[in-house]
Amino acid sequence: MSPIHQTVAPRRGRPRRDRQPLTRQRIVAEAMAVVEGAGLAGLTMRGLAKRLGVDTMSLYNHVDSRDALLDAITGAVFADLRLPPATGGLRADVRAAAHAFRDTALRHPRCTHLALTRRPDSPTGPGPVAAALGILRRAGFPPATAVRVLRTGLAYLVGALLRELSAIPASDDAARRAEFDFGLDLLITAITDADRDARRG
């Protein structure tokens, strides 16, 4: 970032902010930066193009529309989610999965807010969903029940994170974390009890 290292290659024609070719990936990354900095309303195709040193219409060679760009941001948020390897302990694994989700959310709060509130229902890619289902299946839940338990957990996650993401400027991380864990542990206890009951009877 120091100016000393800013060796600018000679340019022909109109000055550009950079020489890298425009790609879909660069567009999405820059769009995410704009959303994090200026909010969703601050993301315009014209402003984004200017930041990339490109004509507005060039964006449309890589992205169908502003709406498609928002979908791409949503995809990028969830692509960032990685669940840790399962240990076999139901409580520990559910906790770890929920915290991995929360960590991703806190890494890009505004983009995650966007991702969680867009229509397409499945809030995560197939990878993490399969992993989370695996945790519940290994604990002994039959397939249909595992899906319902997972959906219940996702509902809590989405609601809790939506609230937390909106509260980020207002309250400190430790308080928000305690709040998140209270509800999470309540839910996990319900899940483990349901699991125990299912095994018993």
Add this chain to the structure above:
Amino acid sequence: MSPIHQTVAPRRGRPRRDRQPLTRQRIVAEAMAVVEGAGLAGLTMRGLAKRLGVDTMSLYNHVDSRDALLDAITGAVFADLRLPPATGGLRADVRAAAHAFRDTALRHPRCTHLALTRRPDSPTGPGPVAAALGILRRAGFPPATAVRVLRTGLAYLVGALLRELSAIPASDDAARRAEFDFGLDLLITAITDADRDARRG
């Protein structure tokens, strides 16, 4: 609605869609109808004014901005929420409160989606919040715990309804209702168990 009953009073000047004075309430009600019919993106100040038979700028005598109008819609959605009188049974009362919330949501799905995803954190007016806290306090939860339990329940509600509202065209009401109740009962069991444990130790 029948044309027979459309007795149109004589008019002077340019034809108007109606003669009622423009009020904030009429603006908000019409805006909600637009959102339900055409989605949030279909709500424009210009289009809304046209529907009300009024110049665009007249809206600004009653509403500060489009954003303020969305806040007003959010308020109207939650104003529609009424919790049934509590019976004293924790499970029955929590169930009834959650279903009252869901009923309101299903009455205006798109406006509720808007309301649940807007930044302001408290998703309900003070009335229902106090009532819900009362249910938990009467069950024996100390004040701080009651607040946390309530927030956990609200997180589930918000997440579950957001998902359900997006699924409305796709799946039938009975299936969605069963899905909602599964998670709700799981959560209520966790709450009643925590309550029992708190009373015991």
Add this chain to the structure above:
DNA sequence: ACCTGAACACCGTTCAAGT
């Protein structure tokens, strides 16, 4: 007090033309 029209400063996107 409430309503209006013109004007301002923006938008996303289509299209035909460039390289």
Add this chain to the structure above:
DNA sequence: ACCTGAACACCGTTCAAGT
């Protein structure tokens, strides 16, 4: 294949003028 500029059909909102 990718980029560009002009143009189209919109936006929300300010402001000064009407009643």
